Amino acid sequence: DAGVIQSPRHEVTEMGQEVTLRCKPISGHNSLFWYRQTMMRGLELLIYFNNNVPIDDSGMPEDRFSAKMPNASFSTLKIQPSEPRDSAVYFCASSLKGTDTQYFGPGTRLTVL
Amino acid sequence: GENVEQHPSTLSVQEGDSAVIKCTYSDSASNYFPWYKQELGKRPQLIIDIRSNVGEKKDQRIAVTLNKTAKHFSLHITETQPEDSAVYFCAASNDDYKLSFGAGTTVTVRA
Numbered sequence: 001d002a003g004v005i006q007s008p009r010h011e012v013t014e015m016g017q018e019v020t021l022r023c024k025p026i027s028g029h030n031s032l033f034w035y036r037q038t039m040m041r042g043l044e045l046l047i048y049f050n051n052n053v054p055i056d057d058s059g060m061p062e063d064r065f066s067a068k069m070p071n072a073s074f075s076t077l078k079i080q081p082s083e084p085r086d087s088a089v090y091f092c093a094s095s096l097k098g099t100d101t102q103y104f105g106p107g108t109r110l111t112v113l
Numbered sequence: 114g115e116n117v118e119q120h121p122s123t124l125s126v127q128e129g130d131s132a133v134i135k136c137t138y139s140d141s142a143s144n145y146f147p148w149y150k151q152e153l154g155k156r157p158q159l160i161i162d163i164r165s166n167v168g169e170k171k172d173q174r175i176a177v178t179l180n181k182t183a184k185h186f187s188l189h190i191t192e193t194q195p196e197d198s199a200v201y202f203c204a205a206s207n208d209d210y211k212l213s214f215g216a217g218t219t220v221t222v223r224a
Contacts, residue, residue: 042214042215042216042217043157045212048211050210056210056211091156095210099206099209101147102147104149104156104157106156107156
């Protein structure tokens with residue numbers, strides 16, 4: 001299995017631009033998680049999907065952040081407009097079901113100038 | 114919600130010695146405790162996990178112990194090697210999807 005796939009691996013953008021991060025979970029996994037990692041705040045859960053339905057988005061920082069999962073094999077995290085404080089590594093993870101082991105993707109390193 | 118505290122924040126050990134990282138949790142309902150290893154610039158990867166129905170689990174040089182009464186769990190790495198250098202995160206979950214992570218421990222193994 002290829003594992004969780006994320007793209008792009010690196011993204012540099014200017015403040016105010018729209019950013020879209022993409023994730024393909026492991027085939028057969030029905031739970032998907034988006035995390036943000038920074039030195040100051042560590043690993044934070046942004047949103048959790050189960051069977052393509054958002055279950056918990058309480059970690060989404062503000063309305064500038066949105067996430068979708070149109071089907072079982074694809075999810076996006078969008079930031080519009082982006083701000084310098086959004087600079088972080090964004091990880092996608094998936095699990096067979098919500099309570100099982102979470103497998104992380106390689107992450108997207110986002111830099112907002 | 115769950116609060117997980119992890120100590121120490123940094124740990125330097127001589128190659129061949131043991132390393133111990135400790136975590137405490139606040140929610141007595143928590144019953145799943147994974148440990149992740151993250152090398153520089155890489156993804157967090159699960160190295161071992163334990164559920165609350167056992168007190169200890171071992172996998173080669175790695176072991177995890179759990180004390181439910183005291184609400185703490187520990188990671189033990191024996192015979193450390195340079196490739197063990199990384200950041201280690203503990204986490205806790207109460208049988209739902211939400212993992213609460215500790216702040217991480219940076220382990221450096223000196224050759």
